[in-house]
Structure formats: C-alpha cells, structure tokens
Amino acid sequence: MITITLNVNGATHKVNVRPGESLLSALRLGLGLTGAKEGCGEGDCGACTVIIDGRTVDSCIYPAGEAQGKKVRTVEGLASNGKLSPLQEAFVEHGAVQCGFCIPGMLMSATALLERNPKPSEAAIRLGLSGNLCRCTGYAKIVEAVRAAASPA
C-alpha cells in the first residue's frame, strides 16, 4: 500500500492505495464517496466521470496517484450547504432521472460543459454528454435539463 494525498471537493485526504489502483476505487473504497459509479471499469460508459482541474475524466481508468496535486471534483461536491446546484435542480424538475446510475457522471460532464461554455448550442450539449451512457431516459429530458440550467428563465 502507498499513502497518497488527494484534494477532493476542496478537502485534503490521505488515502492508502495499491500500486495502479484507479481513482474511482480510491474515492469509493478509500474515501467512501460512492457517488461516482462503475458501469464498466473500461472507460466506456462515463458513470465514473469526475472533474480534474476543470476537465472530465473517466476515473475508473485514471490512476489514483496521478490525481495528487490536482483538484478533484465529484458529484458529492455539487450541492453547497444542502442547496442543489441549478443543474441538479433542473435534473430533478425536468424528470431527467430514472434509475439514476448514470446521473453522477452525467452531472459532472454537464457541469464541466457549462463551465466551459455557459450558453451551449443543442449540438454542443449532445456532444458534451456523448461520453455518458444512459439506458433509461433516452436522453431527451437530460438534454432539456442542461438547456434549462444553461439559460435560466
């Protein structure tokens, strides 16, 4: 085991990891942050998406050690003081959530997208979410929620 230091959602943690252990595993088993999900373990489905220094990564194929000295953000960090972010709120109100297993990753991709591009076109939203599989909703209400959060009425 190796002890590494991770900055997650603004707080610093010491975590013991095996050589080569993924960031997802360190978050889930080491820190008990089970918001990021594992849908494949192969970097295909996006359920494990987190934001590292402003960019989305598939944390299931990202070595935990690589995240040292960087700022990691997970779904647990989106709400502040119990108040949902506008994007989270929009996902609930627009019925964008069914089983919800893809949602933590979907929200991180959408958050990174809106930070990069606060007024994305329809095509940019779809492209921004295209690395995140959802098997329940058919995406329509997810895209609608991102659109709504991007341009508050």
Added chain:
Amino acid sequence: MAAMKQIIVEGKTYTVEDESAALQGEGGTMLAPWGKNETLKYVGKRFPKKVAREKVTGEAKYAYDVQLPGMLHARVLRSSHANAKLLDLETSAAEKLPGVRAVLSHKNAGKQPWDRERAVFKDHVRLIGDDIAAVAADTEQIADDAVRLIKVKYEVLPHVIDVREAMRPGAPKLQPYGNIWEGKPKVYERGDLAKGFAAADVVLEETYTTSEQHHACLEMHGCVAHWQNGMLTVWDSTQGVHLTRDLLALKLRLPISKVRVLNEHLGGGFGSKNGVKEYHVIAAMLSRATGSPIRLFLDRFETFLLSSHRPLTIQKIKAGFKKDGALTAIDYEVIGRGGAWNDRGMYWAAPAVGSPTNELYKCPNLRTTNIPVHTNLSSPGACRGPGNTENLFALEQFMDEAAEKLDLDPIALRLKNFTAVYQPKNEPYFSNGLRESYEAAAKTFGWQRRKPKSTVEGTKRRGIGMSAVHWHGFEGEPSQALVTIYPDGTVEVNVGIANLGVGAQVIFAQIAAEEIDVPLEMVRVAYGDSAGTPYTINSSYGSRTTFQGGPAVRMAAADAKQQLIALAAETLKVPVADVQYAGGVFAAKSQPEKKANFKEVTGKLGWMQGRHLLIGKGKRLPNPAGRKVDIFGAQMVEVEVDTASGNVKVLRAVLAHDSGRPINTLTYESQVQGGFIQGLGMALYEERILDAETGVQLNANYHEYGCPTALDIPDQVTVVPIETHDLSNNINAKGLGEPPVTGAGGAIANALYNATGVRIRDYPITPSKVLQALRAAV
C-alpha cells in the same frame, strides 16, 4: 355469483362481469374505477420524483455501493468450453494464496442444486461462462488472481452455436428430447388456414430476423450477501425483493423468515434482474462458509455474456388479403435461439403468448408456430417488451409491404383489420385506443404529407414510417398495500417493491394523496425491504407495478380514510354518517360549525394518546371477468438516410400511447422516450456479435456493443398520451413500461423504405446492410 351484464362490441353481444359490482365489492372500501371526467387533484399531473434528489447528490445507495465491515470479495471461475466434462479440478494453489478465505466448487459444495438439471457448480459445463468454482478473498484483485490459479482439465465435447445448425439431424443433442425445446414446436391455431388462403386475392410471404439485444443496465448484476446467525440478508440489484427472497429461500431450503432482500435503488433492470441467478446462491454459500459478508458482482464482460438477452429470432410471415385489405389468413413461424439448459430462458427464446400476430389484427384463420431451439449458449431472458418487440419489428414491416402491394395507405390497411376483441379467447378488450393512437399520432406528426416515395435527390434521403404498438396486459394478480396514518398527519404508503427508478413511488404517493385528499408532501412511501413490506408485487416485470400495486394502494388509502372519518366522528361527537371531509377539514353535516382539521384528528393517534395508529389495508381485486386488458399505441418517425455512408438518422418521432389513465405525465413522458430509444438502439445498432465457432461474444463491452448515445437520438421525441377509460381496475391504469420499445423497429424500417426504396428485413439495420441493399437495388 358475479353480477353479469351484456355489452355489444362490433355488432356482437358479449356477457361480461359488471365492473362496478366487481370492484366495489362489500364493506365500503372496495372502489369503483374513477369516472371518465372525474376531477382529480394529484392523479394525471406532473410531479418530479422525490427520490431523484438523492440521486443527483450521489447519496442514493445501490446494491453496488453497499460496503460492510469485514466484507469479502468474490469472483467466479467460468468454463472456457461450450460443452465439456471436468476431468480434474485443482484448487490448492488458489487456496494457498494469501488473502483467500474460501474456495468452493463441485468438490466441496456439489450438493447445492441450482435446478432440476444441474448443481450451482458444474462438473459438466454446457456453455462458455458456466460456473465451475468461486473464491472469496480480502480484495477483488486477490479473488481474481486466485481464480486464475485454479487448474481445470476438460474433456471437450461437440457443441453447436448456430440455431439452424442445431435444428439439423446429426447436430450435437443438448437435451434428452433433442434441440427443439420439449421436443416439438408449440402451435396455436384458429379457423381454417387453407380456406383462408384460398379466399385471398393477394398472398405475401417474407422472412425477418432480429438480433440479440442486451439489456445493458448501467449497474452490473450482483449482490452483497450476509449469512449471520442462520439468517441470510441480501442487498440485491433486483427488480423485486419478494421474488428474489422467495426463490432464494426455495433454492437454499430456508424458511422465508430466514431470508431478507433489500433494494433501495436499482441501476437498471429491463427484465434482466427478476428472480435469482447462480451468483446469488454462490454469494450466500461463500458467506455461510466464511462467516463474512460477500460482495459478488459480475463484471461488464460477464454481464454481456451471462446476464440474459433478447433472443435472436427468425420469423416467417405468410398472409392472405382481400383486395380491400381484409386479412383472410396468417401463417407465422418463429425460430428463437435458446440456451443449453432447460430453464425459463427457453420460454423467452420464442414466447408463445402475447404475440401481436395472434391478436393485433382481425384474422379468422391463423396458425402461429413457436420453435425455441437449444444451443450451447447462455439463456435468453425477458428483455423489455419480450416477444412482442421481436414480433412487431417483423409484423409491422410486413404490414407496410402488404399495404404497398394492395395499393393502400399503411394506416388504412391497419384500420381495415382493427379489432376490439381479443381473438384467442373471443373476449372484448376493456379498452383499445389503437384507432385514437393512429389518429393523434398522424395529426401531431403530419402523416398526410407522406409521399409514397422520397423525392429528395442527392445523398441524403428522407422518409417517414409508422408502426403499431402492442403489449399484453395482465389479469390482476394478488397484490397488497398498507397505508399508515401517524399523529402528525404523515401518510405512509407501505409497498413491497424494489426501486427501478421509473416513478412507482411518486405514483403511489399521488394515488394515496388523491384518495385521502392530503397534500402530496405529507405522503411518504416505504418500500424496498422484503422483511418490512406486504406483498405488492413479486417483481416489477410485465409493466405491472402501477397496474397491480396502484389499485391496492388506493384501496388501502380509502380504508385509512374511513377509519379517520370514524375518529373524526368521535372527536366531533357526531355519528359517522354525519361527518363530511374535504380539503383537509372534517365537518358535521348537521352542525357546520363543528369541524376539525386533518392534523387535529390525526393528533388523537399514537402512544402518547393511548391510541393505535390507523392502518388501512388494500388489495388488488382481479379484473372483472370476460374482458381482456391489452395496451396499444402508434409510433411515427422521420429518418434521413445517407446513401454514401449507409447511416440512418432518426430526425423526429411521435409516440402515441394508450396505457389507460396516465397517473404522472412527467414520468410517463420519460418512460416512453426512454423505451423508444432502446427500440431505436435495437433497430439500428445493438447486437451481441458471437464468435461462430465458440459462441464467445466478441463485442462484450459498451464501446463496441453500441447503445445509443446523446448523439444518436432524434431532435424531437414527442409523446402523446392517449387516455382511454379502462375499467379493469379502480385507477384505470393499464401499464406503460414495455410498449414504447415495440414500435421502433417497424417504424424505422418502414421510413427507410419510404426514403430509399430498399427493405432491410434483418435487424439491426447497420450502415453496411443499407449500402449493400442500395447497391443491389441499382
């Protein structure tokens, strides 16, 4: 003696059970269906799901997230041959690996049966992936390493993967009765087929094939099991806590009281997570052997290989029509690829019931032949809209081909053969919104602008197409619910269901709020624990959760309300009959100044007041006899075909669905959109591609398998609820989950033909198939 009445349908008289008498029953708490124009406060409105808040914050705990102190991780050694006997199994190296806590195989756990045919750990494997041994270790990696240290010596036997090959004489025989399930095809017949074909002006015959679609749930299949003090607790990724509990108790020969199954949130099911699989029993056995909680999840490869899938089908349709389009005869045959073992999967290989061919169009002379065939593969299973989806993908292309031959509009041909009667039993439907669905879809879509052929030149061609939607309803199996009223006015609905995420919880809350007339915020729904809930549904399959549980919840709420009114009478010191209740206020009819609000009355309850809580009990009564519940709809799409690349893009879709009364229009839309996109995936992309020699899936990962992404969906997916007034139950619901998948294939294939003049009868409609067909057509 049931009260009967006579109704006239399509000019014929039918004797059916009177629904008002049947559903009202005795005792005053049994309820008639809501009236057609009844004003409802909560039902039929848009309400977001309460549990969605836990999901967007990452707090929601799925079985996959369960971590217990001292938990061990398990992996399974699986066979690498499609048919082989184990000559030797050497586990000592695995057992010696540091961190390994238990190794089970047929050698030390051979007595644990799986079903009548086989043990959980096999010594004769019949497919690649069959369970041979299992390891529990401190980490998943150690368990994985240990599995690799187990040595197996096989005697390899002949096997068969191809379904047509398996039907040939001389093919390896997989079951004592041969390779056709139970020895012979299952045949259903009515009328006189020869006479029907003789009377036809036009006869058409075509063959269609559908691919093996995988459920591809985001949460992989698995559970955490803890066997402690003789009691087995399982946190399971399941569609039904009661069915999983009952089957685990049966397989492990435990009393039901010793098994508890929990599911707070489920990461996708679509038919693949009903009941138990070997991994449930293995996790339980490893927990018993080690005394520790065991986490056993399949990985993504194993999930694709083993968790079940929609079967591959080859369907031959031959039908005769009169010049005016009236069907005179249908002869239908389906060959479905099944697995090696004689299990429930063989039923799903070519389902013999619910076939749209038997039911959707009026046809007096008909034969359907179902041929499920064993091969050395894992078993197929129910996959959202099982049977009906495969069948409609074929039948609805066929109807368009017939319409062209008869020179009729596709909708006109379908309307010509409309029936309001369920033909296999000659019973009228409670409701059939098919005509209204065609009409509303056509109007919303602009169907009248359809041209017989695409006129767009260049490499991009557009076309439009449609399909009917059909799913079979159920008869109203036993279902119970409880509604408890607490001193502070909280209304708790207690239902024995898992949480698939489609909104059953908010729907049940709406129904209780409606019946008791309290704000929705005051209703909470307890669910997800087999030990603390009544039997509301064995498992959420068949689009039944609302249809089964909803009427039981409404009756339980009505019972609780009756008890509240009695308590209000006591509070107001007036007779029960004198109490009226509306909008949260109880008042005496005779003395309007005597009144008490909801919480003043509920405040009399509880231990502090020395009084019991009010518990309302409800049950689902069977549908009134003599009529049938089926679910209908119509889907229309516009596609753009790139004749240079072969790509088919669906530009827009209109989905009109008759599911009886929509309870929550927000979750309704989401269900229909999501179901349609699963159908779109099956129509255009999805397919388990198997190695022809071994049967190993070559694309057993999300990257190559091809689930639709946000880039693949139409720009517009418009949902049009068609509200029929169904009288089969007290909430007028019929079911919604599965029907939306069923129409996508026919609609897309028909639109492709409209755009290009080529027919692809082999799903999925991949670019290479489109290009080949276009080339052949030149």
